[in-house]
Amino acid sequence: MAKKKKQVMNLGEYEHLGECPECQRAVIVESTNLSIGDEAACEECGVMLEVLEIDPLILVEIENEDDNEEEGDAAGSGIAPLGYEDDKDDEDDEDEV
Secondary structure (H helix, E strand, O other): OOOOOOOOOOOOOOEEEEEOOOOOOEEEEEOOOOOOOOEEEOOOOOOEEEEEEOOOOEEEEOOOHHHHHHOOOHHHOOOOOOOOOOHHHHHHHHHHO
16 A cells, blocks of 8 residues: 655745635745744735744734724724814804804
8 A cells, every 4th residue: 555645845944834814825935034023925815914923933914904994993983083173163153143
């Protein structure tokens, strides 16, 4: 009975293997000086990733600024920032005098 050979990825000296948190595919990050905060893209699903840990390599998805706006930040929620005064009320007060 023949044994199946295990497929092994031969990583170069400056290649680091991680996993995409979105699609669970292998992601190879090529860097001569890998550091926390470095960015990479998953070739399979296209999501942007950030290095969270180096040994073992842990990658996390980078949230887009567009995603934050959809979640309800103050700019799109109709909430006025502190110190903002509505000039419309002042105009109405002048008419009543």
